[in-house]
Every structure is written in C-alpha cells, then in structure tokens.
Amino acid sequence: MERTLVEDLKGRLNSEVLVKGWVERIRELSSVTFLIIRDRTGRVQVAADPRLCADLKISTESVVEIYGRVNPEPRSKTGYEVVAEQINVLSLAGSLPINVNGPDLNVPLELVLDNRVLSLRHARINPIFRIQAALVHAFQVFLNGEGFVQVFSPKIVASGTEGGTELFALQYFEEKAYLCQSPQFYKQMLVGAGYERVYEVGHVYRAEKHATSRHLNEYVSLDLEMGFIQSEHDVMDLENRLLAFMFSYVNENCQKELVTLGVKVPTVPEIPKIPFADALQLLEKECAKRIEDQDLDPEGERLLSKYVRETTGSEFVFVTDYPWEKRPMYTMPKGSGLTCSFDLLFRGLEITTGGQRIHTHDLLAANIRRKGLDPQAFASYVQNFSLGMPPHGGLAIGLERLTAQLLGLSNVREASLFPRDRHRLTP
C-alpha cells in the first residue's frame, strides 16, 4: 500500500490508508490509545485499540507506520481521525534531552542548537527553514527571469577580498590559502566575462572574533552583480523589485508556516533612500543621536529605521552615498569624498551592502594606492580591468539576517540550521 501524507487524508475519508511519521503524543485511556502522528505535511490523530500497542513500547518521537481507516470523527479538530488496524515501529526513540512537543520550546538557545535534530521538529522552529528555502527559491526564480546566470565561485582562495584581516587560513597542499570572505572579485570577473548578470547563493566566511546576536562566522550570502548600469540606483531599484517578489512569494507559498509563527509579511513599498549625511543630521535632530564615525552603529540603524517607519510606513530604508573612507577600494567614488554605495536597513538591521564598482583600470589602481593598500596584492584582480569591463554594480544580502528580521527572531543563529560562531563548531 502507498503511503498517504497527512495533508491528503481529508480526501480519503472512509478509505484504508497507510500513514507514516513521528509519534508526537501518546494518550492512553482504558479503552483506546490516542496517538498524534506528525509527518512533513501535518499532524493527525490516530485511535488505536490498546491491545495493538501493547507490545510495541512506543515512545514519543518514535517513527511508526500505521495501517488504518480514515473515519469521520466530529470531536476531532479536523473532523476525522485514523482508526488503526496495524502499527509497526520503524525506529524507537530513546529518552529525549528536550521536550519538543510543548507550545513553546522553553530552553536556552545553546540547548536548541546542541539538540538540532530535535529542536527542528518543534512546531515553531521547523517552519523557519521552510520559509528560508522559499526566500532563496524566490531569489533564484526572480533573477533567472531578469537574465541572471547562477554561478558557483571558489571558497578556497589565495588571498582575501578586502585585505588580510578576518580570514580563516588553511593549508592547501604546499600553499597557504584562505576561506573566501565574499565572491566580490569573482562576481565582477563574471560580469566582465560576458555573462553581464550573475548571482550566487553560497557560504562566505568571516573570522570575526566578536560574538553578537547579529554575526555568524559562516553564513549564506545572496550575491548578485550586474553590468551596464547607469549608477548604483539601478542596483537599488533591482533590489526593491527583488525583495517585493521574494516577500510576495513567501506570502503565497508559506501561509501555513506564517500562520504558525504568527508572522505577517510586510508589503515592500518603493523603498525610501536617504544619503548618509542626511541620515546623520536626521538622527541628531530627530533622535538626539550623534554619530561621530563615518558609519552607522547598531543603535543608529535602529533609530533611523524607526524614524523612517513612523514617517513613511516603510520597514526598509536605503542609506546611500557613504563616505569614501568606509567603503572598500573597488567602490566607485562620487563627488568629493563620497561613494556610489548603499546599505539597506530592514527593521533596524543592515541586511544588504551594495553599490557601483569601479570598472576602469587606472581609476581602480589609483583608488587602491589612495587607500594605502598594496597594489601588488591586487595585481591579478586589477589586471582584469584592462580586458574590457562594463560599468557594473551589485549587492549581497545576508540570508540568515533577512530570515531573522522577517520572522522576528532575536538572534541570527536561530535562522541558521547549524550555525558556526566564535564558540560553536558542532553539531
């Protein structure tokens, strides 16, 4: 007999079925044993004669298969239940370190992550990664439709993208190598290689020593790069449409998950843009927050987001025209001391960095020298810019941050299946 998934049972009333899944709950009455069976599509109540279960020693979270009949049952929430005729245990669960079947999983995050196989079964944790998968799929579908090519660039590299700091080093046979911080150089090379528009979904690595709720040392970067742009505004406009598509895709395809999590996906408006200098003035004037640095700190990001939401209704804001000092050497300069660059804040957190890149050899070489960097270290990269490189720009979205902000998770680790951080290398 073919297995019937729980979500298909309602169409099989009064039929014989085979249900397979985990035993989420067991309630033994004198004349009947109720089992709640969970599979990847939902949960169903099974009523069994206690004699059927007598010798099976079924424990919570054991995996079983149940032959039975779908009977109308008005007292059940779904209007039916499965009356068991035969139960086979496929895999017995032993004693469980955490209980995953309560309404909330009231254990510290460290235990949630230590017991990942169990915690992911929890009704309020499992949907996080279904929604994350939908975000990624929407990213891919949208960009395919815009003429982008999905690419895979190496994560083992001979040197760092933005200088030698915060790199994980490894021994690559006889040579010293590093884990890639960003596919930046490869994306640009592939634009110049004639693909014009490329995207990559892949891991990047930052050996940052601090441990905050916003940082992971290994995370998934949604990267894109596009040629023949007029300015960084083309990149922002694409991201605006991209996010609108991703959010509406999640809204359409993850209703069950969103309802479970109590999350309402915001509509993505035409996202307001604020030049960095204006943002500083605004923070000082409206929020009594003075920023001396050439970049926003986390509090500044939160206050600015809050102000924009309250005045425009938008949960997103582009901060543009960052000072030259704080942006990497490949960023296109603009006017006096600024750059063609932007960050995107979503609900108080930076989820994207992007901008237009320098596309001519001499300007790039000069900018590297002006930054005080060693031109020799970037020689092979710079060389590509005398092969014919179109004006281009791009961005990177941190997948875990985007997921966490959308779902209201307080720690980015909750949006990573198996996070790697300053103190965690397992499971």
Added chain:
Amino acid sequence: MERTLVEDLKGRLNSEVLVKGWVERIRELSSVTFLIIRDRTGRVQVAADPRLCADLKISTESVVEIYGRVNPEPRSKTGYEVVAEQINVLSLAGSLPINVNGPDLNVPLELVLDNRVLSLRHARINPIFRIQAALVHAFQVFLNGEGFVQVFSPKIVASGTEGGTELFALQYFEEKAYLCQSPQFYKQMLVGAGYERVYEVGHVYRAEKHATSRHLNEYVSLDLEMGFIQSEHDVMDLENRLLAFMFSYVNENCQKELVTLGVKVPTVPEIPKIPFADALQLLEKECAKRIEDQDLDPEGERLLSKYVRETTGSEFVFVTDYPWEKRPMYTMPKGSGLTCSFDLLFRGLEITTGGQRIHTHDLLAANIRRKGLDPQAFASYVQNFSLGMPPHGGLAIGLERLTAQLLGLSNVREASLFPRDRHRLTP
C-alpha cells in the same frame, strides 16, 4: 534612451536604438568600419562611418555603447545591421594575452583557466556555464515539486564524514577544524529533523593528492536525502525521473547554447540496473576485463557503459549492490556481504553515488565497530539515531562531472568556472 539587447533588435527594424557590448571584431574598409558587437544575448553587425571611430582608438574586446538605427541589410546574416550614429567607449581593452574570437580557442587548458575572464567570452566556452546553471535550476525546481526543502549545511566541521583522510584542515579560533567532504551527516539529520526530504547545492572539499581529468579538490555537489523509502530503489527511481527532467529542461531552455556546442541532449530512458557482481561477470565475459577489486576502475566504468549503450541504447547505467567492504559505514547492509547502494555511470563516468542508509542506532553502532572505526569519533552522529529516524536514503551528483559528460568535455576542469586542483589556487 533605454538599451536594446541584441536579441531584441529584430523587433526594432527602422528604429533608433542604443546597443551596448563588447567589440568582438573590427573590419575597416575605406568607406565604412564594421564592428561586431557582442552582448549577453548575441552578436550584431554595426556599420559606422570611419570618422565616427577616428579618435576612439577602439580595440578588440573594448566595451562600447552605440546609438544608431536598425536598418534592413540583406547581405547580413540576420537580415539587418545597426548603422551607428554615435559611439562611446565605456572601457578600453589593452593588449590581450589570448585571442577569444576565433572559431576555436586553440590554447592549452592551463592558459584557458589562467585567463578565465577572457576565455569565458569565447563562443564555445561561455555556453557551458549557462547550461550548467540550467541543470542546477532544473534540479531545484524538480525537487521543490517533489516536496524537498533546500537547505544549507556548514562547510566548516569538527571532523570528517568518513574518517580523517583527505581533509583540508584549518584553524578555527582555538580549535582545529576541517572543510566538509560531504553534507552526508547533515542531510540525514535534517531528514530526521522532520523535513523528510532535503536537498543542498553546495561546495564539498577533498584533499586528494592525485591530479586526474576527473577530480577537483573543490566541487559542487548536488545532494539529496529522502525519508520513508522502502529501499535504495526508491532513490534510484527518483534520480531517474530527476535526470529526465533536468535533461529535458536543458533541451528546452538552452537550444541556442546546445546548437553552438553541437551537443544533442540524450533522452533519459528507464535506466538499466546491474548488480555489481553481475557487472564483474559481464566485464570478464564480454569485454575480457578482469576486476579483482571490490570497485570498478575507470576502464571498467567505460567498458561497462559502452556495453550497456550498445545492448540497450542507454547512456546511463546503475550499478547496484556494492560489496560491504567498499561502502561507508552508514550504508545499509544487504544479505551476505552486500549493501543497499548504487553508483550511476553516465557515458563511462561515475556521476552519482547513493544508497539506503542505516536508520537504527544499534545497527549503525555495530557497523561502525565492524568497519574497525572508532565509535567515539562518531558518537554525536550516532546519538541522532536514538531520536526516531525514518528509513531513508539519498545520493550526490557531481555537478562538474555531469556537465562535462553531457557536453563532451574531456576534462572536468572545463566545467568549473574557477577550478581548484592539486596545482591551482588561482584565479
């Protein structure tokens, strides 16, 4: 004025257009200069008054934008050409180390890879990665449709999947860590975490010292794992349908690229299955090839594939029931000395390894001991199998191998944008 892509010019006859791209060829006659302009969608002939080009010093592979008019021109292959009214150089190309505009790129593979930005512009190289992207997209679309969830598992791990050999080591803050050889353990954990069906497209790392045309030290693995299977045949049947979908998707979406490469995509039949022991007998009887080992060598794979193609017409063959000695400790044993495992050969090369996995704690623990492995090293993995784990199995397809075999590339490096091998860490 908005840019018109080359593929859209035919719909703009007698209109003013803006074309942007690379200068693939320059032919200067006394009264007219012809430029072939290439963008991501194709090539077009541009006719320009020599005076328009006089001061521009346009070199081959420079990036230009051309304002002009699409005129009917019966002598052109397309039936039209663009008559230039203004030409702006966006980025001048210097002298080029290789010529990428001949019919074939007659340079050694090492030079092709050293000059990747240029070589990828070649008409016969560029399509490889558009087809590869289509294969990946089809993999993702098919599995989404089958209820699989796309996941991202860590590539920095505390120990190796299959023992401590062939691992790249790195320093992870105070700890020693490794690059992941395979998402095997994570896939299995996620099946057990309730997702039942997961897939991952991600890099894996093998520190293999030998350098052959079939091996990369970093490659993209198309991984999947599925729960509640009856046997490894469920996994093979899924792969059969998956490959049929992927190949037909490429056929429908990459006609232009396939024609350029002269590649005909084979239809995927019901793939024949041959138990390993029968394959050995067959090789000895039909091909005078004797194999003493418990695995096929490359010549054995080629001969068996050839025999199957000649006798059944199939370019694929599943070799099943491999001996216990040669399969990893997590492989489900079968009968006396065999396993529920398979390899898939495509045109003489193994492109998939898969099978059913052990899903019960005690059998797994016993198999690890029987293999002579250290149970302590796998303790945290084995522990998951007392949490309720469904019967499951899965497979991994090497993306570069699949691409190379489909397109008839003789070296797997040709199917990697930026390959990493024994001697190559750049670009």
